[in-house]
Each structure stands twice: as structure tokens, then as C-alpha cells.
Amino acid sequence: MSVLELVRRLPEPAVVRRVSRALAVLDVVLNDDERTRYFEFDARWSATEEAALMRDGSGNEYSVVFSPDGVFGYGFDHESPVSPYANGMRSWPGLLDGVPEVFQEQRDDKAFSDDGVPRATVCFWRTTEDDAWRCGPVENVGADGADKLFELIADGRPEAYLTFAEEYYEVALDLEAIRHVYALMPLTEYVVTSLNRHRRLTDLTDDIAEIGYPRS
Numbered sequence: 001m002s003v004l005e006l007v008r009r010l011p012e013p014a015v016v017r018r019v020s021r022a023l024a025v026l027d028v029v030l031n032d033d034e035r036t037r038y039f040e041f042d043a044r045w046s047a048t049e050e051a052a053l054m055r056d057g058s059g060n061e062y063s064v065v066f067s068p069d070g071v072f073g074y075g076f077d078h079e080s081p082v083s084p085y086a087n088g089m090r091s092w093p094g095l096l097d098g099v100p101e102v103f104q105e106q107r108d109d110k111a112f113s114d115d116g117v118p119r120a121t122v123c124f125w126r127t128t129e130d131d132a133w134r135c136g137p138v139e140n141v142g143a144d145g146a147d148k149l150f151e152l153i154a155d156g157r158p159e160a161y162l163t164f165a166e167e168y169y170e171v172a173l174d175l176e177a178i179r180h181v182y183a184l185m186p187l188t189e190y191v192v193t194s195l196n197r198h199r200r201l202t203d204l205t206d207d208i209a210e211i212g213y214p215r216s
Helices: 003-009 013-030 101-107 146-155 158-169 175-182 189-195 201-211
Strands: 039-042 050-055 061-067 070-076 122-127
Touching: 003 122, 003 146, 013 039, 013 050, 013 061, 013 070, 013 146, 013 158, 013 175, 013 189, 013 201, 039 201, 061 101, 061 146, 070 101, 070 146, 101 122, 122 146, 146 158, 158 175, 175 189, 189 201
Parallel strands: none
Antiparallel strands: 039 050, 050 061, 061 070, 070 122
């Protein structure tokens, strides 16, 4: 799946935001070490923006910024031939073409660039006026990493996270508890301990506030 396929598979922006928030909460429950968490969600990215972030610890990452103008996303597969590091620190042809003016700030955000070049092999967006996700006219794009980077968001099902997390964390998990979080229902002690018997709801107060997850 390249970015050309990804923009056809992504669900509506509200679903992308909901799933992204849920992924961050699930990682907070399962992993008490914030340095090694896979998914994050910052509800205070700026005064008007929220951001979903992924870092896999091996050099692959993504950022999806939600603003009043819509949604802008970057993905970076460090082994992809589309990487700027494999192309003389130049973005892949067509990758950034057509980015709407309202997303210029997100496109050029220094947090997602090196030496002024976006750290990206995948780029997509959707303004509030769009009726579909969009990307640039990328040329000969194949192994851009869109599939492995954004599969959980594109899939959108709790079952997909269950499969991922049981392999990543090497533990058996409760699907109903994951469904509870995916629905953004307020966390309970039972849900937390069903996912991780070593965690308590009070352990999560600050993280839940940062993520912007509903409280009871």
C-alpha cells in the first residue's frame, strides 16, 4: 500500500482522530515508560492544533496534525528509497506538490524536518472543504512505507490493534477493554487492570489530560 492507496483507505477525519487518541491511551496503559511508547497524542500541540505521533524506536515515524483547517499527515520509513536521505536530501518528486496553502505551516514544521527538508516518505492531507483525502502526484512510488506506518489508522478496528499489541508487547489482551477505549468511553479501574494488572487509573491522570481522553 503506497500513499496513493492510503488516501483511498483512510476513514473520515473524525475516525482518524478518535482511533489516534485511543492508540495513545492504550499505549499509556500498557507501557509505563514514556520513552519507549509507540503511539502518542498531544491535545495541546498548539493553541489550535492536536497531533497524533508514532515513533517505533527503529527510525520510522509519523505525525498527523489536526487543525481548524483540516488534517495534514507525514510518514517516514527510514529504509524507503523514497527517503530524502536516499535522494541527496531532496523530497521525492511530487510528494509535496499541491499541499494547500492552509497547510504550509504544518508542511514546513521544523519538528518534522532535517536541514529544512521534510523527514517524509508519505504525505497526505484533507481540508475541511475536501470530500476525500488527497496526496501529491508522486512519481514511481512503491515502497514508501505507508502500509506499515498507517495500517492501524487505515484499518480502524480494535481487532487490528489487538493483533499488533499482542505481538509487540508479547501479552494476551482483552478485546472488550480495547473496544471500550476505541469508543472513547471514560476509563474505569476495571478496564485499566484488564489490560495491565500492574497499572491503576490514578497512574494515568496526567497522560489522559495530555491526550485529551474523556474523563468520567
